[in-house]
Amino acid sequence: MNIKDILARLDHTNLKQTVTLDDIKRTCDEGILYNTATICIPPCFVRQASDYVNNKIKVCTVIGFPNGYQTTKVKCFETSQAVKDGADEIDMVINLSYLKTNPETAVREINEIKEAAEGKTLKVIIETCLLTYEEKLTACKILSESKGDFIKTSTGFSTGGATLEDIKLLVRHCKGKRVKAAGGIKSLEDAVQFIEAGADRLGSSGLIRLVKEANYVN
Numbered sequence: 001m002n003i004k005d006i007l008a009r010l011d012h013t014n015l016k017q018t019v020t021l022d023d024i025k026r027t028c029d030e031g032i033l034y035n036t037a038t039i040c041i042p043p044c045f046v047r048q049a050s051d052y053v054n055n056k057i058k059v060c061t062v063i064g065f066p067n068g069y070q071t072t073k074v075k076c077f078e079t080s081q082a083v084k085d086g087a088d089e090i091d092m093v094i095n096l097s098y099l100k101t102n103p104e105t106a107v108r109e110i111n112e113i114k115e116a117a118e119g120k121t122l123k124v125i126i127e128t129c130l131l132t133y134e135e136k137l138t139a140c141k142i143l144s145e146s147k148g149d150f151i152k153t154s155t156g157f158s159t160g161g162a163t164l165e166d167i168k169l170l171v172r173h174c175k176g177k178r179v180k181a182a183g184g185i186k187s188l189e190d191a192v193q194f195i196e197a198g199a200d201r202l203g204s205s206g207l208i209r210l211v212k213e214a215n216y217v218n
Helices: 003-007 021-033 043-053 072-085 096-101 103-116 133-145 164-173 188-197 207-213
Strands: 010-013 038-041 058-063 089-093 121-125 150-152 178-182 201-204
Touching (some): 003 188, 003 207, 010 021, 010 178, 021 038, 021 043, 043 072, 058 072, 072 089, 072 103, 089 103, 096 103, 103 133, 133 164, 150 201, 164 178, 164 188, 188 201, 188 207
Parallel strands (some): 010 038, 038 058, 058 089, 121 150, 178 201
């Protein structure tokens, strides 16, 4: 697998709490230069980023981030506003309380957010590091019954990120949905392993730095 193929699956991410508009523009420039799938940024910068990239790359943003326990109405408003501002893809954090105690409500929430997204790609972050094996299976069932497009491992803001075992589990049990590995990508070898295990998308803030260190020329 060549580096260009890896980058084509990358959501080039900058979600630092202290990020500035100049940082966002730099992230956009890198995403365009390296032909990544999207740039993934905070909602407050979606409008500026969308104007800045001028359709040269897709803009992804996060909803209910990073804990997921906002009300559904608030998440739907966030989503609707992000789409109006120019977001092409939405990464929402599942309500872990619903996942653990009321899966039907979790399905309804995902579906309502998908409706608010007006057909845009919706990725659902399940924060695998906080789930038991059985709860991961429940998450797969929720996603399989919902209108979400991707199941995504992690926010990168909790106690851990994607693992190879989790990617294999999600691919095996979440039929009909794509899988995004986020967090835990420490090397180009990690990226290749996640993709070979079935991940369709990678979320990383450091992968382009690794590519630069490998002296890859686009």
